Amino acid sequence: MAESKKTQNTESKLSSPDSMSICDSTKQMLNKAREDNVETAFERADTMKACPIGADSACCKHCSMGPCRLNPKDPYGKVGVCGATIDTIQARNFGRMVSAGAAAHTDHGMSMLDLFRKVVKGEIPDYEIKDTAKLLEVAASVGIQIEERSIQDVALELYEELVLCGVIYYAEGQPAGFIVGDELNEETFALHFAKGKREFRGIYEYMFSTFAELLPRRYRLLNFEQDLGIEALRKAKSAYNPDYLMEKYRLSLK
Numbered sequence: 001m002a003e004s005k006k007t008q009n010t011e012s013k014l015s016s017p018d019s020m021s022i023c024d025s026t027k028q029m030l031n032k033a034r035e036d037n038v039e040t041a042f043e044r045a046d047t048m049k050a051c052p053i054g055a056d057s058a059c060c061k062h063c064s065m066g067p068c069r070l071n072p073k074d075p076y077g078k079v080g081v082c083g084a085t086i087d088t089i090q091a092r093n094f095g096r097m098v099s100a101g102a103a104a105h106t107d108h109g110m111s112m113l114d115l116f117r118k119v120v121k122g123e124i125p126d127y128e129i130k131d132t133a134k135l136l137e138v139a140a141s142v143g144i145q146i147e148e149r150s151i152q153d154v155a156l157e158l159y160e161e162l163v164l165c166g167v168i169y170y171a172e173g174q175p176a177g178f179i180v181g182d183e184l185n186e187e188t189f190a191l192h193f194a195k196g197k198r199e200f201r202g203i204y205e206y207m208f209s210t211f212a213e214l215l216p217r218r219y220r221l222l223n224f225e226q227d228l229g230i231e232a233l234r235k236a237k238s239a240y241n242p243d244y245l246m247e248k249y250r251l252s253l254k
């Protein structure tokens with residue numbers, strides 16, 4: 001009896017599958033899952049009672065001296081063991097959530113791009129580009145010439161365009177640095193430009209490490225491009241303890 005009352009209470013908390021998404025096929029899937037008693041993230045979210053301290057982002061477990069729990073009802077009453085105030089803890093929690101979320105989505109996007117490249121190069125014969133009109137539309141939208149060219153040609157150029165990626169870093173509400181790079185080969189990603197405001201100490205190290213985290217795992221190497229033989233540049237690049245330096249040659253016909 002108690003069990004059936006509990007089940008009724010749980011069911012009354014659940015949102016209707018039709019209110020969970022604006023996508024018809026997703027609604028269909030969710031209705032089917034509900035009929036078959038398959039639990040989804042939507043049901044778990046409906047029945048999950050959030051931790052009141054976590055909901056206010058007043059908890060920190062970024063180091064082994066914690067977890068530190070501040071009181072959301074008296075936010076400035078105490079600080080974490082390291083001295084972090086509620087403002088620091090909330091800002092850090094937010095920054096980490098954004099970075100982790102962005103990294104997860106970037107990885108999906110880059111995986112799709114990998115697949116796209118392999119399809120275009122004929123390395124995965126089981127897939128093909130079916131919606132060529134969409135491909136041409138997307139290519140034209142980023143300035144790629146589409147007239148009198150094969151679909152494969154356009155797709156390859158689009159891949160090269162899409163694999164070029166960069167990040168702008170903000171600090172104190174202002175752009176503090178940016179980084180741009182693209183793929184050199186299947187296992188190497190080249191960083192073309194990185195500029196950061198020197199007043200933010202450590203910004204280059206921060207940009208390089210967070211950008212590297214965003215890249216797909218298949219890249220084994222980051223290429224920092226040439227140092228032009230300039231001593232200061234060589235020194236700065238060597239500070240990152242590179243795996244190796246590669247000599248570069250220029251060939252010309254006699």
Ligand code: SF4
Pocket residue numbers: 060061062063064065066067068080081082083084089
């Ligand atoms: S508040 Fe400071 S001491 Fe506490 S877990 Fe976070 S980083 Fe560690």
